[in-house]
Amino acid sequence: MARLIAASRHEVEVQPYPLIVFILAPLLALGLQSFVSLHFQRFDILDLPLLVTIYFAITRRNPVTGTIAGAIIGIAQDALTRQPLGIFGICKSIIGYLAASLGVRIDTESHLTRALLTFGFVFLHSGMYWLLVRRLLAQPYVWSWVHELIRALINMVVGVILFALLDLAKQKEY
Amino acid sequence: MESFFSRYKNALVLIVVLLAQVIGVAIQVRRPLPKEHAQPDAGGVRLIRYWAINLVSPPERFVHWMGAGIIGVWDNYLDLIHVRQQNKDLQAEIDRLRIEEGGIVEDARQGQRLQQLLAFKEKYVYKTLPAQIIGTSGSEQSRILSINKGSKDGVGVDMPVITPDGIVGRVREVFPHSSQVLEISDPTSGAGVILATTRIRGILRGNGLGQPQVVNIMPDERIKTGEPVITSGGDQIFPRGMAVGVVDRVVPDPDHDPLVDVLIRPAANLSQLDEVLVITNMGDQVTPNQKLDMMQSEAAADAQQLKASEILAERLPSRIDPDAPQTDDENSDDSADAEGEGIARPMRPPAALHPDRFTPNTTPAADTLTPGARLAPQSEGTGTTTAAVAKPHAATPLSSAANSDGDTTETATVMPKKKAPEVVPDDGSRPPTTMAMRPAASTPTTTLPAVSSASGSETNPATHVAIPRPAIDAEQNTAAPPVVKTRVITDGPLPSGAKKTTPPTASALNPQPHVPTTQAQKAPGTPTVQHKGPELVPDDGSRPPPTMLVKPKPQPQQTVPVQQPPQGDMQ
Numbered sequence: 001m002a003r004l005i006a007a008s009r010h011e012v013e014v015q016p017y018p019l020i021v022f023i024l025a026p027l028l029a030l031g032l033q034s035f036v037s038l039h040f041q042r043f044d045i046l047d048l049p050l051l052v053t054i055y056f057a058i059t060r061r062n063p064v065t066g067t068i069a070g071a072i073i074g075i076a077q078d079a080l081t082r083q084p085l086g087i088f089g090i091c092k093s094i095i096g097y098l099a100a101s102l103g104v105r106i107d108t109e110s111h112l113t114r115a116l117l118t119f120g121f122v123f124l125h126s127g128m129y130w131l132l133v134r135r136l137l138a139q140p141y142v143w144s145w146v147h148e149l150i151r152a153l154i155n156m157v158v159g160v161i162l163f164a165l166l167d168l169a170k171q172k173e174y
Numbered sequence: 175m176e177s178f179f180s181r182y183k184n185a186l187v188l189i190v191v192l193l194a195q196v197i198g199v200a201i202q203v204r205r206p207l208p209k210e211h212a213q214p215d216a217g218g219v220r221l222i223r224y225w226a227i228n229l230v231s232p233p234e235r236f237v238h239w240m241g242a243g244i245i246g247v248w249d250n251y252l253d254l255i256h257v258r259q260q261n262k263d264l265q266a267e268i269d270r271l272r273i274e275e276g277g278i279v280e281d282a283r284q285g286q287r288l289q290q291l292l293a294f295k296e297k298y299v300y301k302t303l304p305a306q307i308i309g310t311s312g313s314e315q316s317r318i319l320s321i322n323k324g325s326k327d328g329v330g331v332d333m334p335v336i337t338p339d340g341i342v343g344r345v346r347e348v349f350p351h352s353s354q355v356l357e358i359s360d361p362t363s364g365a366g367v368i369l370a371t372t373r374i375r376g377i378l379r380g381n382g383l384g385q386p387q388v389v390n391i392m393p394d395e396r397i398k399t400g401e402p403v404i405t406s407g408g409d410q411i412f413p414r415g416m417a418v419g420v421v422d423r424v425v426p427d428p429d430h431d432p433l434v435d436v437l438i439r440p441a442a443n444l445s446q447l448d449e450v451l452v453i454t455n456m457g458d459q460v461t462p463n464q465k466l467d468m469m470q471s472e473a474a475a476d477a478q479q480l481k482a483s484e485i486l487a488e489r490l491p492s493r494i495d496p497d498a499p500q501t502d503d504e505n506s507d508d509s510a511d512a513e514g515e516g517i518a519r520p521m522r523p524p525a526a527l528h529p530d531r532f533t534p535n536t537t538p539a540a541d542t543l544t545p546g547a548r549l550a551p552q553s554e555g556t557g558t559t560t561a562a563v564a565k566p567h568a569a570t571p572l573s574s575a576a577n578s579d580g581d582t583t584e585t586a587t588v589m590p591k592k593k594a595p596e597v598v599p600d601d602g603s604r605p606p607t608t609m610a611m612r613p614a615a616s617t618p619t620t621t622l623p624a625v626s627s628a629s630g631s632e633t634n635p636a637t638h639v640a641i642p643r644p645a646i647d648a649e650q651n652t653a654a655p656p657v658v659k660t661r662v663i664t665d666g667p668l669p670s671g672a673k674k675t676t677p678p679t680a681s682a683l684n685p686q687p688h689v690p691t692t693q694a695q696k697a698p699g700t701p702t703v704q705h706k707g708p709e710l711v712p713d714d715g716s717r718p719p720p721t722m723l724v725k726p727k728p729q730p731q732q733t734v735p736v737q738q739p740p741q742g743d744m745q
Contacts, residue, residue: 027370031233033312034320041384044314063184071191079226080309081316082346082356084202086195093195097188133315137203140361141315142382 017059021169026052026073034080045151046124049073051159053119055166057099058108065150070096083137085173091128097122118159122152177399191232224349227320231352234309235322301455303327307447308352316362319343319443323452324351332411334453341365341405341439342450343497353452357444358418366408366420369436369524375406378418378438386419388436390427397424403438417441563579642735 029048037044053073059064074089081088097120107113126148133141179186279709303323311318323329325348335342335355347354356363367378367388374397376388389404401421409413419440427433505645526533 027229030230030312031309034230034309035234035237037310037312038307038319039446044310048312056612064187067184067191068186069458072197075195075222076226076229077312079223080318080320081313082194082354082360082362083313083316084199085222086202089195090192090199093188093191097184101184114552117339120535129315132199136199140382 004111015116017056017169022056022069024107025056025166026076030073030076030080033077044083045154047125047155048162049077049088050095050122051091051118051155051162052166053096053116054099054159055163056115057096058103058117059084061100061103061108063097063100064099066096067093068096070094083139086130087137090132091125094128095125098124111115111164114163115156118163119152120153121129121154122159123148126151221330223347227352227354231308234320238306238308239321248350262380302454303329303454304449305329305335305353305452306449307556314384315382317357317363317380318346319355319357319447319450321353321355321452322351324349324353326350328454329452332452334412334456335450336412336416336453337442337447337450339443340419341412342442342444342447344411345452355450358440359386359444364409365418366406366436367403368406369397370402370404371398372401375408376436379655381435381437385422386438386440387425389440390430390433391424391436393424393432393434397421397436397591399423399496403436413453424561515616545725 007018012021026049029052033044033046033048053066053070056069057063060066060069070092074087074092075085077088077092078085088094099117102117103107106117130141131137134143197313253473271525305321305323305327309320319335319342321329321335329345331345331346332347333345335344341358343355343357343360344365345353357380358378358464361380363379365378366375368375369388372394374391374394376391378386378388381387391397399421403418403420405412405414405416405418416605419438419442422439424436426432428433723732
């Protein structure tokens with residue numbers, strides 16, 4: 001438990017990333033999500049844009065940046081769907097804000113921490129999405145606890161791997 | 175104040191961002207406009223979506239290009255085993271399809287002509303645009319496909335998207351170089367479908383799991399798994415009769431208790447689509463080029479049919495048998511005509527050995543008939559009318575008088591020869607010649623068959639029943655004067671040259687029509703009642719009305735020439 005809490009200045013320090021990574025990573029996530037789902041329909045259970053949002057929020061540790069990044073990525077994801085722009089934007093804005101706020105207080109370098117955060121955020125994202133689609137837009141949406149739990153687990157596993165890959169893009173501190 | 179914003183900066187930013195997006199969503203989901211003015215997105219939203227798609231499309235196109243290159247190298251250079259055998263098989267398949275094409279085209283043209291005659295407007299697919307799928311929405315809740323053809327290529331909103339296997343969806347959003355296709359498995363989609371076997375119509379839309387289903391269907395036991403589902407054309411988007419899929423299973427509708435949902439297994443593999451066809455031209459009118467093609471095809475078909483007929487005529491044996499017996503003229507003419515024209519005429523039944531009134535072509539023309547006239551020959555109880563001539567015994571039938579042993583037998587005299595009914599004016603004018611010999615106030619009686627009398631006395635004419643019968647000619651009357659043949663009395667204008675008689679006297683108004691003896695004792699030329707107005711004469715053999723039992727007295731100059739033969743002649 002103590003390992004989850006940030007204990008040093010180094011752990012709460014903002015991790016520097018090249019600007020190109022902040023631009024290409026969300027685009028690549030959107031492109032892969034769109035293209036891979038074309039040939040592997042079960043791939044849509046993943047939410048790569050959400051994982052990228054969580055990752056940059058917990059590593060940047062800035063709620064404003066996380067909120068705006070989540071809004072932009074979410075709106076871009078909305079643009080690929082039939083639903084109005086802003087549904088995914090609202091969900092990912094909240095996720096970005098919460099992830100950045102938690103990243104200040106807990107150690108996000110641990111894989112276990114990342115896994116737990118990812119599981120919770122994915123599940124929360126599904127709940128907010130169901131709330132918006134079902135209650136705000138009054139559109140059909142079938143909520144399945146089992147499906148959402150499986151979805152959160154799969155995204156958690158993939159997220160831990162993806163976060164490790166993105167860590168390779170960190171700028172080295174000398 | 176400054177410290178408030180700096181302290182709650184993060185929360186305020188989040189609130190502002192969320193509020194802005196909620197307002198944006200509210201603007202987008204406002205009440206929809208009428209269909210002619212409706213657009214999927216407003217201008218600002220469309221611009222944002224356009225930017226997002228343009229940002230995502232390049233990497234998608236790049237990945238798609240890479241994948242297509244790799245697949246192309248593999249397919250075109252490496253995986254060429256058995257290509258030669260496949261080529262032969264395909265060539266044979268093409269030859270077979272060409273043979274089948276002729277009949278199908280003829281049927282299609284015939285169907286179009288019939289539908290045109292019935293003013294039945296059906297949409298046909300005339301032009302399609304192939305497109306490649308370059309992406310999806312990437313979301314479980316939104317079944318959207320991205321294709322690499324847009325408005326620059328002629329793609330428009332609501333154009334149907336199909337594959338050779340079945341329908342895929344319709345174009346939802348169009349951009350210059352790409353478009354979005356809403357799949358039939360999306361919950362917000364809708365297509366009119368019909369179950370091919372049970373002919374149950376419904377609306378197809380996707381469920382939450384991405385499987386298309388026909389919603390809100392009345393429970394029907396006839397719906398079986400595997401039943402084909404086709405488009406009905408009622409949505410004005412998809413052409414009628416396109417394959418949608420087959421019935422997978424039937425589940426109860428959770429929102430509408432008695433109704434059921436029919437889950438469909440789509441014919442097109444929606445999970446693995448590479449290329450689709452966008453129907454860009456669909457209408458109920460054929461283009462001039464297509465009309466020209468149809469005319470050429472019809473001319474070729476006619477020529478081919480004529481050639482086939484000639485070949486068939488050469489191969490078939492002659493239909494004329496030289497050893498066959500001679501037929502009647504009519505059949506001979508038909509055979510000659512049929513032979514001359516080379517056309518098979520319908521067969522006719524042989525001529526009847528004993529023609530009757532039911533025999534075809536024996537009914538006279540309508541303009542030659544007289545209302546109320548009997549056409550059918552009467553075999554019994556018809557044809558003779560005992561004339562009530564001046565002599566009382568004149569009413570005695572011939573046969574009864576000739577019987578010497580005391581048994582009197584009346585036999586009906588059958589009149590085989592038919593004559594056209596004559597018109598008898600009822601105003602006392604000159605009767606027709608067939609009635610000229612009839613004495614005044616004579617009661618038309620008919621001898622009934624086989625009326626015998628054991629007493630040996632003469633048959634009582636009062637038992638005779640008068641019926642109208644066809645008239646006979648004057649020559650026959652002269653040959654057998656006491657027998658007056660039947661006639662039909664009808665109303666009508668006077669014959670030319672006929673003169674009206676004087677009104678009947680009072681004594682003539684009280685006749686005794688049913689007493690033949692009284693009638694027989696009356697002298698010819700006694701004035702009788704003159705009936706005016708129409709007279710109904712039944713032709714069914716029943717008794718005529720009383721007014722007909724007393725006939726007007728014929729004109730003297732017309733009745734005089736009738737000479738009653740001596741009694742001995744009658745016997």
